[in-house]
Amino acid sequence: MKKRLFCLMLFSTLLFLIPSFVLAEEESSEDLEEVAYYKDSFIEESSEVDNSFLGSKSFSPLLTESTNSTGWKRVTWWQDAYSKADVHLFRFTHVIEWEWDSTKITRVTRSSSPSVYTIGWKYNGLTTNDGWYYNSNRSYFSKRQAHFSFGTGGWDIQNSYPWISFDVQRGGSYTYSRGW
Numbered sequence: 001m002k003k004r005l006f007c008l009m010l011f012s013t014l015l016f017l018i019p020s021f022v023l024a025e026e027e028s029s030e031d032l033e034e035v036a037y038y039k040d041s042f043i044e045e046s047s048e049v050d051n052s053f054l055g056s057k058s059f060s061p062l063l064t065e066s067t068n069s070t071g072w073k074r075v076t077w078w079q080d081a082y083s084k085a086d087v088h089l090f091r092f093t094h095v096i097e098w099e100w101d102s103t104k105i106t107r108v109t110r111s112s113s114p115s116v117y118t119i120g121w122k123y124n125g126l127t128t129n130d131g132w133y134y135n136s137n138r139s140y141f142s143k144r145q146a147h148f149s150f151g152t153g154g155w156d157i158q159n160s161y162p163w164i165s166f167d168v169q170r171g172g173s174y175t176y177s178r179g180w
Helices: 002-017 029-036 051-056
Strands: 038-048 071-082 088-100 105-116 121-134 139-152 155-160 163-169 174-179
Touching (some): 071 163, 088 139, 105 121
Antiparallel strands (some): 071 088, 139 155
16 A cells, blocks of 8 residues: 555656646747746847957956957857746756857857756756858857756656757847757
């Protein structure tokens, strides 16, 4: 009887912590977020540089401005996963910083980071880490995808593969995509 009660409690706990991943190509991203309890957000920072005052400008501590750039931008985007009971499970963050001059992107720095908030979930590393210049270095594409899993006793019961991609342009414009 005690073994049955323990198994029932364990099963109930697992259902509480596992998000419902519903992926259908015909659903819009807004519908997917509502059904699966995913949330995302972003922070954007930028600066136009007047090279004559470069020594007195205050810039991002994470991005050192080169003397030949005319501007820079940093965009941070993250995705959160929640259970059906609104328990915060994990977060995947992707940051891209880039500089440009009057003709091309002169420098790109990319990073990503995981955060796990619930026991049983773990981060297993990146499955995709792509980045390349195109359009005569006036554009840059970056995509990172992470692998998170939930399990107990060495068995993974559920896997999640959140991804975020950026397409950045000289001049500071960008587009992003994300998914699960």
